[in-house]
Amino acid sequence: MLERAKRGDVRRAADFYKLIRGSFSGNGTAFAGRSMDIRRFFYLIWENSRRLKDVVIENKDFESLILQYDREDAFIYCDPPYYEAECYAVAFPRRDHQRLHDLLAGCRGYVMVSYNFCPYICELYKEFYIFRVARPNSMSLAAGSEYEEVVMTNYAPCTESA
Numbered sequence: 001m002l003e004r005a006k007r008g009d010v011r012r013a014a015d016f017y018k019l020i021r022g023s024f025s026g027n028g029t030a031f032a033g034r035s036m037d038i039r040r041f042f043y044l045i046w047e048n049s050r051r052l053k054d055v056v057i058e059n060k061d062f063e064s065l066i067l068q069y070d071r072e073d074a075f076i077y078c079d080p081p082y083y084e085a086e087c088y089a090v091a092f093p094r095r096d097h098q099r100l101h102d103l104l105a106g107c108r109g110y111v112m113v114s115y116n117f118c119p120y121i122c123e124l125y126k127e128f129y130i131f132r133v134a135r136p137n138s139m140s141l142a143a144g145s146e147y148e149e150v151v152m153t154n155y156a157p158c159t160e161s162a
Helices: 008-022 037-050 064-071 094-105 119-122
Strands: 075-078 110-116 128-137 148-153
Touching: 008 037, 064 075, 064 094, 075 094, 094 110, 094 119
Parallel strands: 075 110
Antiparallel strands: 110 148, 128 148
């Protein structure tokens, strides 16, 4: 979009929203073969703007961001690029996975992190509470396909039913 004719911020945001909504798995590179009317999304754009009106969005390295907000009553959730599992536009090498772990292991607040299930990640976060979960695999074309993930916390989650 940036290479096309200049557009106002609102129009560019609407174009981006349409691009993401119509792309396979929201990655912006593969698209479904169905038509879309941007007017259908106006309500969703309005709803999202209301929900995000008090949200601060920051673009910085995870280390400086976590250090900025970590305190005893903080809840920090991380969903890093999965380890050796999927292609990402931004590199996240093994040393960054280690750096993220080391930072989260020292947090004062409550930490939750989700990853793909693999032996390296489970060993790396072995001092955390680790829960294996399966979710529908939206990246697969096979019906009923599931993807195994782990959710890890630095606190004991409540396991009692309400």
